[in-house]
Amino acid sequence: MESTKLIVTEKKPEQFSGDLLVYYIELAKKGGFKCENTIVQSWLENSGTLGEFSAKSGECLVFYPQTDKKNGAFSAKRILVVGLGKFEGNETHDELRERCRLSGGTIAQQAAKVKAKKIMICLPEIMDVRPKEVAECISEGVLLGDYHFLKYKKNDPDEESFTGFEEVRLFVQSSTDALQKGMRAGQIAALAAREARNMANEPGNSWTPSHFAAHGRMLAKKYSLKCTVLDKDDMKRLGMGGILAVNQGSPEPPKMVILEYRPIHKSQTVLLVGKGLTFDSGGVSLKPAAGMEDMKYDMCGGAAVMALMQAVGEERPDLGVIAIVPSTDNMAGGAALKPGDIITHYNGLTSEIVNTDAEGRLILADALAYGLEKFKPDCVIDIATLTGAAIVGLGHHRTALLGNNDELVARLLAAGERSGEPLWRLPLGKEYTKQIKSLVADMKNTGGKSAGTITAAAYLEKFVTDTPWAHLDIAGTAWEFTEKSYVPKGPSGIGVRTLLELVRKWKKEEKALSI
Numbered sequence: 001m002e003s004t005k006l007i008v009t010e011k012k013p014e015q016f017s018g019d020l021l022v023y024y025i026e027l028a029k030k031g032g033f034k035c036e037n038t039i040v041q042s043w044l045e046n047s048g049t050l051g052e053f054s055a056k057s058g059e060c061l062v063f064y065p066q067t068d069k070k071n072g073a074f075s076a077k078r079i080l081v082v083g084l085g086k087f088e089g090n091e092t093h094d095e096l097r098e099r100c101r102l103s104g105g106t107i108a109q110q111a112a113k114v115k116a117k118k119i120m121i122c123l124p125e126i127m128d129v130r131p132k133e134v135a136e137c138i139s140e141g142v143l144l145g146d147y148h149f150l151k152y153k154k155n156d157p158d159e160e161s162f163t164g165f166e167e168v169r170l171f172v173q174s175s176t177d178a179l180q181k182g183m184r185a186g187q188i189a190a191l192a193a194r195e196a197r198n199m200a201n202e203p204g205n206s207w208t209p210s211h212f213a214a215h216g217r218m219l220a221k222k223y224s225l226k227c228t229v230l231d232k233d234d235m236k237r238l239g240m241g242g243i244l245a246v247n248q249g250s251p252e253p254p255k256m257v258i259l260e261y262r263p264i265h266k267s268q269t270v271l272l273v274g275k276g277l278t279f280d281s282g283g284v285s286l287k288p289a290a291g292m293e294d295m296k297y298d299m300c301g302g303a304a305v306m307a308l309m310q311a312v313g314e315e316r317p318d319l320g321v322i323a324i325v326p327s328t329d330n331m332a333g334g335a336a337l338k339p340g341d342i343i344t345h346y347n348g349l350t351s352e353i354v355n356t357d358a359e360g361r362l363i364l365a366d367a368l369a370y371g372l373e374k375f376k377p378d379c380v381i382d383i384a385t386l387t388g389a390a391i392v393g394l395g396h397h398r399t400a401l402l403g404n405n406d407e408l409v410a411r412l413l414a415a416g417e418r419s420g421e422p423l424w425r426l427p428l429g430k431e432y433t434k435q436i437k438s439l440v441a442d443m444k445n446t447g448g449k450s451a452g453t454i455t456a457a458a459y460l461e462k463f464v465t466d467t468p469w470a471h472l473d474i475a476g477t478a479w480e481f482t483e484k485s486y487v488p489k490g491p492s493g494i495g496v497r498t499l500l501e502l503v504r505k506w507k508k509e510e511k512a513l514s515i
């Protein structure tokens with residue numbers, strides 16, 4: 001639910017009279033359970049001997065306490081105990097953060113089963129993880145897990161829908177400012193990622209380039225950002241031959257949406273470019289029918305950078321952030337781009353079209369060249385569902401990362417790990433660039449069967465010149481991402497939390513990126 005209230009409270013859990021009260025159970029080193037509530041502890045010891053609960057990470061049990069308010073030990077309708085697993089002491093900090101997030105997702109799943117609207121979670125203590133971070137990651141996991149896209153499910157009498165939490169209370173013995181901030185950080189990250197999922201879930205007939213433009217304008221108004229939308233005429237005037245070529249077969253006009261956030265103090269600027277392909281049919285090089293409906297997700301890179309701007313608008317970091325979303329669909333038709341055609345990009349480079357289905361790089365190329373020239377950022381990161389080859393290489397578990405700057409790549413790898421969105425670097429190099437050499441133009445738009453993810457990046461590399469640059473290929477992770485309690489089926493919102501983490505840490509690590 002969009003408007004879930006998230007509150008830190010010191011009020012005794014026993015007195016909480018909502019739908020679900022949650023206790024965490026740690027697996028003690030020598031065996032046995034550790035729960036802060038002695039009554040729950042005794043229940044568990046009973047069920048434990050029956051072998052029904054062992055407090056493994058993700059394991060759950062629901063109790064229905066006495067409802068006799070006077071004599072009952074609890075006022076809540078239900079008690080959920082969630083296993084936290086064992087702590088061996090060798091877990092990395094990032095693993096512990098992820099364990100908190102996953103437990104939050106588990107809570108959301110269990111709560112949805114019983115349609116609990118008001119819940120209270122007693123926050124656990126976790127080794128050397130600061131309470132602030134525990135609050136952050138659990139809130140994030142709960143809100144990411146509590147995601148329901150029901151807009152088009154109007155008439156299913158069998159499925160009385162659960163729209164999500166009204167209220168989530170986090171119980172702690174003593175609340176602090178830091179803890180509240182942690183909770184808020186988790187909430188901002190989760191809501192942004194959920195917004196990205198919302199955009200992705202919209203089908204190609206209700207999320208067009210114009211919808212990206214309207215969303216950009218809405219964000220600009222809400223968060224005092226600057227929004228510029230380049231339309232087809234602007235693109236013609238500017239010579240953006242890539243995005244215009246991809247749009248040729250479509251009745252929907254293309255848009256390039258630009259959002260700028262500028263901090264008060266002078267600072268570095270990061271440019272983000274997200275592929276906003278609202279439907280990819282392949283064009284004249286038509287895709288097979290099976291699974292083509294998933295190509296409405298081909299705008300997940302654009303959704304990620306738009307959603308990031310929402311979080312940036314909330315947090316107002318000490319770093320300039322600019323997002324560009326080149327957006328069009330890729331359709332077949334009499335006027336559509338053809339194999340063999342030669343196009344000219346914004347920066348004058350020409351490209352021979354070998355396959356009209358390799359369209360993402362064509363629209364990103366114009367956006368990259370334009371953004372770099374116009375904004376002269378300190379670095380640029382693009383994010384795109386760019387190649388099926390990324391799925392072949394890394395499956396659905398890691399986003400492919402390529403780049404020309406080791407420091408920027410290292411920061412992204414760390415941010416991905418910290419946010420539970422792991423990345424894996426692939427190489428670039430002149431041998432790969434050679435694969436996209438053309439007889440008749442500066443390059444061609446595909447490099448053959450081998451190393452498809454790398455040759456796509458090699459194409460983009462031609463447009464970034466000497467600016468530190470990184471490229472995230474999210475084809476495998478934008479949906480069907482690793483099964484996790486806090487990632488429901490459908491679009492994952494991948495990238496939003498990685499980029500947010502990068503932005504949050506930027507100031508601390510700020511030094512010029514050298515190339």
Ligand code: BES
Pocket residue numbers: 280282298355357358359360385386387388389446447452475476
């Ligand atoms: N949007 C697709 C890539 C994609 C495929 C993303 C499957 C997610 C799942 C992209 O535009 C595309 O079609 N790429 C081609 C490139 C090829 C023609 C060189 C591909 O990967 O097949």
Ligand code: MN
Pocket residue numbers: 280282330356357358359360
């Ligand atoms: Mn394509």
Ligand code: ZN
Pocket residue numbers: 277280298357359360385386
């Ligand atoms: Zn595509």
